[in-house]
Amino acid sequence: MSAAQKRALIELEERYLVPCEDGALDLDALFRRKAPRTVEIGFGAGDALLALAKRHPERDFLGIEVYPPGVGQLLARANACGIDNLKVAMADALEVLSCSLPRSSVDEALVWFPDPWPKKRHHKRRLVGREFAELVHRALRPGGVLRLATDWEPYAEHILQTLTKHPGFSNCAGAEGFMPRSPLRLETRFERRGQKEGYRIFDLAFRSQPMNAPLFIYGSIRDEDVRALVLGDAVRGISIEEAWMPDAALARVPGECYPYLSPLSPRSGQRVRGDLIHGLDQRTIERIVYFEGDEYVLSECIVEDKDGKPVQAMYFEAVSIADGPFDPWSFDGWQAHDKMRFMRICRAYMELWHQGKSVAQAEALWRDIRNDI
Numbered sequence: 227m228s229a230a231q232k233r234a235l236i237e238l239e240e241r242y243l244v245p246c247e248d249g250a251l252d253l254d255a256l257f258r259r260k261a262p263r264t265v266e267i268g269f270g271a272g273d274a275l276l277a278l279a280k281r282h283p284e285r286d287f288l289g290i291e292v293y294p295p296g297v298g299q300l301l302a303r304a305n306a307c308g309i310d311n312l313k314v315a316m317a318d319a320l321e322v323l324s325c326s327l328p329r330s331s332v333d334e335a336l337v338w339f340p341d342p343w344p345k346k347r348h349h350k351r352r353l354v355g356r357e358f359a360e361l362v363h364r365a366l367r368p369g370g371v372l373r374l375a376t377d378w379e380p381y382a383e384h385i386l387q388t389l390t391k392h393p394g395f396s397n398c399a400g401a402e403g404f405m406p407r408s409p410l411r412l413e414t415r416f417e418r419r420g421q422k423e424g425y426r427i428f429d430l431a432f433r434s435q436p437m438n439a440p441l442f443i444y445g446s447i448r449d450e451d452v453r454a455l456v457l458g459d460a461v462r463g464i465s466i467e468e469a470w471m472p473d474a475a476l477a478r479v480p481g482e483c484y485p486y487l488s489p490l491s492p493r494s495g496q497r498v499r500g501d502l503i504h505g506l507d508q509r510t511i512e513r514i515v516y517f518e519g520d521e522y523v524l525s526e527c528i529v530e531d532k533d534g535k536p537v538q539a540m541y542f543e544a545v546s547i548a549d550g551p552f553d554p555w556s557f558d559g560w561q562a563h564d565k566m567r568f569m570r571i572c573r574a575y576m577e578l579w580h581q582g583k584s585v586a587q588a589e590a591l592w593r594d595i596r597n598d599i
Contacts, residue, residue, distance in 0.1 A: 231298025
């Protein structure tokens with residue numbers, strides 16, 4: 227880091243940096259006004275973010291970047307230009323999204339060329355995944371837009387699949403999948419050089435929408451005690467009805483006492499008994515997402531009600547299907563043999579929610595919680 231960048235971090239901290247460690251940010255107070263807000267996640271050196279802040283003085287911009295040199299460079303340039311509609315969070319993006327940005331506080335989120343981590347063993351380090359989708363959806367107001375771009379086609383397909391499956395987003399490109407280049411994304415010299423060499427840029431845009439469909443549950447959360455622990459006071463405002471997932475079976479997650487839904491061939495005649503929960507608000511859905519952890523992703527499905535009629539619903543789909551022999555799981559068997567210990571683990575896990583721990587932090591503590599109980 228250069229001396230100028232270090233000096234900017236020290237001298238311009240009060241003007242531009244936001245205190246993420248203090249909990250949820252009061253963005254109106256930080257910017258001293260109410261205005262449309264754009265967040266850029268991982269802004270690098272800040273060229274695009276600075277240009278947008280200069281071009282749109284009627285909007286407020288919050289940049290999130292964990293690396294000090296890029297932050298220092300942006301602060302120095304913003305100060306030289308007299309920019310007042312820009313703030314910076316120098317912290318991990320997922321931490322800022324989960325702990326610092328209030329719900330429905332952002333109109334637009336930008337992610338330009340995140341690290342694709344192309345090697346398979348590094349895919350878990352990718353920014354855009356299930357937890358990211360949940361956190362951005364929480365931060366965006368209804369109708370807000372998440373815009374992304376990447377020059378790595380496998381990552382583009384991963385992003386497209388992840389966000390398309392999330393019931394809280396609709397693809398602005400519809401069936402086309404990818405968008406034309408957004409006018410908010412500045413064309414860089416690296417992009418121009420890549421295009422000359424034949425590289426394609428993949429632009430995506432997804433609009434945030436309310437998640438109004440009922441939730442199909444099939445595992446331990448069907449138990450009244452677990453449900454009360456996970457949902458908290460919201461359990462009193464819901465209604466539940468029987469439902470079935472066609473062409474599926476329940477299998478035990480290897481080494482665990484909870485299940486995943488294993489899809490079967492169409493018209494197999496086999497189905498999974500579960501329940502539909504109606505009346506969940508966004509905050510309660512976030513609690514359930516937290517409870518399910520990083521092994522599941524919230525997806526859309528079609529289930530059948532007690533009369534056999536199809537119902538559009540949400541459910542938690544396993545991120546990966548385990549290899550090896552199929553080990554059936556039953557709700558009755560779980561209640562008889564595993565419930566008591568599971569409740570103790572679940573109580574400790576949900577306490578992390580009340581402490582404000584992120585999903586990533588909670589999952590890192592998961593093994594210790596299990597071993598201590």
